[in-house]
Amino acid sequence: MxxxxxxxxxxxxxxxxTEAIETPALNGVDLELHEGEFTAVAGxxxxxxxTLLHLLGxxxxxxxxxxxxxxxxxxxxxxxxxxxxxxxxxxxVFQAYNLIPVLTVLENTAFVLELQGIVRSExxxxxxxxxxxxxxxxxxxxxxxxxxxxxxxxxxxARAVVxxxxxxxxxxxxxxxxxxxxxxxxxxxxxxxEGKGATFFFATHDTRxxxxxxxxxxxxxxxxxxxxxxxxA
Amino acid sequence: xxxxxxxxxxxRGRTILTxxxxxxxxxxxxxxxxFASANLSDxxxxxxxxxxxxxxxxxxxxxxxxxxIPLIQDPDAALAVVDATEGVEWRTVRLDLPALASVDDRSxxxxxxxxxxxxxxxxxxxxxxxxxxxxxxxxxxxxxxGEELAGLLKLAVGDEMVLLGAHPEAGIGVLKVPVVGxxxxxxxxxxxxxxxATLETARRLARTPGAATAIVGRIEExxxxxxxxxxxxxxxxxxxxxxxxxxxxxxxxxxxxxxxxLRVMVPMLWVFAGVFFALGALVVVxxxxxxxxxxxxxxxxxxxxxxxxxxVMRTILVEAALIAVAGAVYGAVAGVAVIWIIExxxxxxxxxxxxxxxxxxxxxxxxxLRASASQxxxxxxxxVAVAVLAAxxxxxxxxxxxxxxxxxxxx
Numbered sequence: 001m002x003x004x005x006x007x008x009x010x011x012x013x014x015x016x017x018t019e020a021i022e023t024p025a026l027n028g029v030d031l032e033l034h035e036g037e038f039t040a041v042a043g044x045x046x047x048x049x050x051t052l053l054h055l056l057g058x059x060x061x062x063x064x065x066x067x068x069x070x071x072x073x074x075x076x077x078x079x080x081x082x083x084x085x086x087x088x089x090x091x092x093v094f095q096a097y098n099l100i101p102v103l104t105v106l107e108n109t110a111f112v113l114e115l116q117g118i119v120r121s122e123x124x125x126x127x128x129x130x131x132x133x134x135x136x137x138x139x140x141x142x143x144x145x146x147x148x149x150x151x152x153x154x155x156x157x158a159r160a161v162v163x164x165x166x167x168x169x170x171x172x173x174x175x176x177x178x179x180x181x182x183x184x185x186x187x188x189x190x191x192x193x194e195g196k197g198a199t200f201f202f203a204t205h206d207t208r209x210x211x212x213x214x215x216x217x218x219x220x221x222x223x224x225x226x227x228x229x230x231x232x233a
Numbered sequence: 234x235x236x237x238x239x240x241x242x243x244x245r246g247r248t249i250l251t252x253x254x255x256x257x258x259x260x261x262x263x264x265x266x267x268f269a270s271a272n273l274s275d276x277x278x279x280x281x282x283x284x285x286x287x288x289x290x291x292x293x294x295x296x297x298x299x300x301x302i303p304l305i306q307d308p309d310a311a312l313a314v315v316d317a318t319e320g321v322e323w324r325t326v327r328l329d330l331p332a333l334a335s336v337d338d339r340s341x342x343x344x345x346x347x348x349x350x351x352x353x354x355x356x357x358x359x360x361x362x363x364x365x366x367x368x369x370x371x372x373x374x375x376x377x378x379g380e381e382l383a384g385l386l387k388l389a390v391g392d393e394m395v396l397l398g399a400h401p402e403a404g405i406g407v408l409k410v411p412v413v414g415x416x417x418x419x420x421x422x423x424x425x426x427x428x429x430a431t432l433e434t435a436r437r438l439a440r441t442p443g444a445a446t447a448i449v450g451r452i453e454e455x456x457x458x459x460x461x462x463x464x465x466x467x468x469x470x471x472x473x474x475x476x477x478x479x480x481x482x483x484x485x486x487x488x489x490x491x492x493x494x495l496r497v498m499v500p501m502l503w504v505f506a507g508v509f510f511a512l513g514a515l516v517v518v519x520x521x522x523x524x525x526x527x528x529x530x531x532x533x534x535x536x537x538x539x540x541x542x543x544x545v546m547r548t549i550l551v552e553a554a555l556i557a558v559a560g561a562v563y564g565a566v567a568g569v570a571v572i573w574i575i576e577x578x579x580x581x582x583x584x585x586x587x588x589x590x591x592x593x594x595x596x597x598x599x600x601x602l603r604a605s606a607s608q609x610x611x612x613x614x615x616x617v618a619v620a621v622l623a624a625x626x627x628x629x630x631x632x633x634x635x636x637x638x639x640x641x642x643x644x
Contacts, residue, residue: 080541083536083540092537100534102240103236103239115540159538
């Protein structure tokens with residue numbers, strides 16, 4: 001890990017407190033993620049995968065420790081500054097697709113660009129382009145409930161990458177998909193990683209996806225138990 | 234905007250409920266304004282057409298003379314000023330003075346109104362209420378009395394009565410005058426006390442040739458108290474040009490009971506409007522809050538993608554504004570339409586004993602509903618503002634969602 005890290009965490013800890021019961025989710029995670037990586041964090045349920053993803057995405061704040069995104073410490077940012085950071089630097093793919101039901105596929109894809117204040121003509125052009133690259137342009141005018149789960153997750157990926165963020169964080173992106181659709185989606189994300197240099201970080205225990213990543217981090221009880229960098233294709 | 238419209242369409246039931254929560258108050262308020270305006274108009278017309286007029290010019294020394302109004306020695310100078318002013322629809326000169334009417338050993342205190350018979354009709358219906366004899370004509374030496382006074386003094390047309398006029402400025406005057414007509418008064422008090430005589434006769438009784446007590450007038454394009462500004466504008470146009478010692482009294486001073494009623498009624502109207510607004514606002518808060526709860530997942534997603542909290546608030550407020558504007562427009566149109574339909578059928582007839590009174594004083598015993606554009610706009614705009622304000626709470630709650638919690642809510 002010699003180059004400048006895209007994301008770096010130092011002694012990252014997160015403890016959930018409910019009714020005086022403290023539940024540690026992360027117990028000191030030191031991690032570096034680099035541009036162009038196709039990385040997954042795996043581990044049993046409750047190991048802290050989703051918590052780590054949420055912290056890296058600025059969706060939640062650590063109890064202690066620090067996260068640096070492109071060298072910038074996230075702990076000092078206000079809620080609106082964090083929102084801005086998510087908008088410009090991070091793409092999200094969720095397990096349940098989470099498309100906005102009243103927007104068409106094209107509008108869902110362009111939604112992040114709209115939040116960024118990009119003019120309509122440009123955001124439509126860019127959204128159409130990415131939908132074309134992902135092979136779902138024909139559904140551009142459909143509403144999410146009119147297309148399959150696999151197609152919806154492709155739209156979610158399109159939305160995550162359309163603004164060319166620094167990193168795409170994906171939380172169990174294949175959990176709701178059948179094998180063939182999962183493999184298709186994994187291929188698609190791999191192509192985006194190799195072809196466009198998009199950086200992906202997954203939280204998953206789907207072996208089909210774990211087999212395709214070039215770095216696998218294993219979390220156990222909120223700590224990194226293993227960090228394997230491997231050669232995959 | 235497009236997304237907001239689609240949200241509203243998706244939750245049709247709730248949208249219709251929220252729409253009704255805005256529409257119904259606006260409809261009722263517009264109708265209530267229309268009804269209140271009709272009522273006020275009726276009261277205003279009754280007050281200003283029974284003696285008072287829209288304005289009167291009197292001598293300033295009005296106080297301290299008991300029931301007597303001070304004399305204007307040269308009303309023609311004031312008349313010239315009034316006649317030179319644009320916007321005065323009608324005016325006449327009147328001389329009112331208290332007197333004692335007597336026949337043999339019977340007597341009754343009365344109020345003699347010296348009028349120009351050909352001019353007095355706009356503020357007096359007595360000419361149309363004659364049941365015996367005739368009304369006055371200029372130059373005629375005689376009086377018109379009510380049936381009640383005729384009964385008290387045992388008078389018939391052609392009989393003579395003695396009038397003993399008493400005015401602090403003119404002293405005591407006595408006249409023997411024939412009764413030329415008897416009128417059927419709409420109210421017994423009126424019939425017992427009001428005696429019409431020609432201006433010349435009243436001047437002789439007051440022993441002041443050329444004098445008057447008031448110049449009474451009406452202003453063009455005045456249909457109710459809402460046109461008070463117009464009365465004020467026109468009268469202030471001639472007030473400064475009047476001979477020294479004369480002043481202009483507006484309708485509020487001439488009909489203080491109507492002015493007092495207005496002062497109570499207008500705030501009451503707004504209290505009722507406020508109740509309607511509050512009920513509408515409660516429904517708006519409730520439905521939008523439910524909407525926010527149901528959309529926790531979606532709002533959390535929008536926040537997680539990088540939307541600012543203001544953006545999320547705006548999403549809810551835009552939806553509220555769209556419903557509010559649509560509801561207000563439909564409500565206003567419905568209110569105006571109902572008023573229009575009622576008017577197309579001739580208004581709302583008044584029932585009960587008031588009918589005879591209104592007919593007797595020359596008024597139409599039908600309420601004509603009236604909603605001005607400014608009232609309709611005010612009702613609609615106020616409800617839109619209330620609805621958007623009511624939406625602020627659910628919008629604020631939406632903006633305060635934590636993305637992770639909202640996403641967990643999803644899961």
